[in-house]
Amino acid sequence: MALPNALSAAQRIRLIFGPILLSSLLWPSFYQSFLDTLWNSLCYTSFYKWSTFETLWTVFLYAAIEGSLTIVFMNHPEWRFTQPRTPTSKPRGMRRPSRRIGEGLVYIAPLLAMDLTMIKKFADVELSQMLVSGNYDISSLYLNTTSSSNATLSFQAPPKTYLIPTLHNFTLTSPLQTTRALPLYAPSSRRLVTELILSFFIYDTLFFAFHLSLHYLPLLRSFHLTHHSHPSQIHPQITNQLSLFERLGLVMLANFSLNVIGAHVLTRTVFVVLFVWLLVEIHCGMSLPWGYEKVMPRGWGGGAGKHMRHHVGGGEGYEPFFCWWDGVWERVVRGMGEVK
Numbered sequence: 001m002a003l004p005n006a007l008s009a010a011q012r013i014r015l016i017f018g019p020i021l022l023s024s025l026l027w028p029s030f031y032q033s034f035l036d037t038l039w040n041s042l043c044y045t046s047f048y049k050w051s052t053f054e055t056l057w058t059v060f061l062y063a064a065i066e067g068s069l070t071i072v073f074m075n076h077p078e079w080r081f082t083q084p085r086t087p088t089s090k091p092r093g094m095r096r097p098s099r100r101i102g103e104g105l106v107y108i109a110p111l112l113a114m115d116l117t118m119i120k121k122f123a124d125v126e127l128s129q130m131l132v133s134g135n136y137d138i139s140s141l142y143l144n145t146t147s148s149s150n151a152t153l154s155f156q157a158p159p160k161t162y163l164i165p166t167l168h169n170f171t172l173t174s175p176l177q178t179t180r181a182l183p184l185y186a187p188s189s190r191r192l193v194t195e196l197i198l199s200f201f202i203y204d205t206l207f208f209a210f211h212l213s214l215h216y217l218p219l220l221r222s223f224h225l226t227h228h229s230h231p232s233q234i235h236p237q238i239t240n241q242l243s244l245f246e247r248l249g250l251v252m253l254a255n256f257s258l259n260v261i262g263a264h265v266l267t268r269t270v271f272v273v274l275f276v277w278l279l280v281e282i283h284c285g286m287s288l289p290w291g292y293e294k295v296m297p298r299g300w301g302g303g304a305g306k307h308m309r310h311h312v313g314g315g316e317g318y319e320p321f322f323c324w325w326d327g328v329w330e331r332v333v334r335g336m337g338e339v340k
Ligand SMILES: *[C@@H]1O[C@H](CO)[C@@H](O)[C@H](O)[C@H]1NC(C)=O
Pocket: 111, 114, 115, 118, 119, 120, 121, 122, 162, 163, 164, 251, 252, 255, 259
């Protein structure tokens, strides 16, 4: 189907994704067989069952997305906020992929260490399945309960404690946590989309508060300097220019935003795609014709322009993806100015 040319790139994306989003909320039955098939094939893939899946998935997507947006950056100097001196000139400080293997390892090491030592705990997974994945002998659980009906009950009820970390039961035959237990059933499209919307809203709120404290608390400020020190304009590689503290904070807040609403593992997998995309996009240093803030209703999305102004100016624009909390914050600051 050819869409009318008069539509902008952002309007076309809206025409495609708007109906998908709405229908997945309103008519979940339409998507269920697709989601079931997808989920069943994922559950059969050994890679998807690895405890390290999410870490590797994030790194893979990051490399793919940052790489693609860097190519767009080089090919479209006219979209950049800062016009280059010659159309082919690279911003100072931009590095080749081969120079960044160390950066990748620094990112991956602490996360892999956690993946390989702690039991993965996800919503909708039976406690017994998690314990088996963590090399615990679950027959002892049965012995501890007097009536067998109680024991079955405690396995079927969703584990209330899944937010609390548990170490793998290290033995010679199972020295590391290598797998993760997955839910039996696929989510509905309604659940998937609702969880995505909620988790982004929660993350955006939490990171806004974290980012604000990185700028205002003297103790934390030094951890954020890494991210703000670049010799020239902002470009996609700045996304991952983070101190270890800030990077772990970012990952933990994203993880918490998913955990606190009991997000399905499939939601988590999709979340990483959108999350990494948005993170690189707000750092891309370009006004993309298809930027998400142009696709979303006006005034909802922050976008690369707002984030670039945060990087050069320092003030305002603390909220990573959207605009609501920045609006509240600006009113608070203005209010305080009037009081003085
Ligand atoms: C994310 O949360 C889950 C569930 O509590 C946990 O198993 C996992 O280790 C966490 N991952 C990171 C990177 O914190």
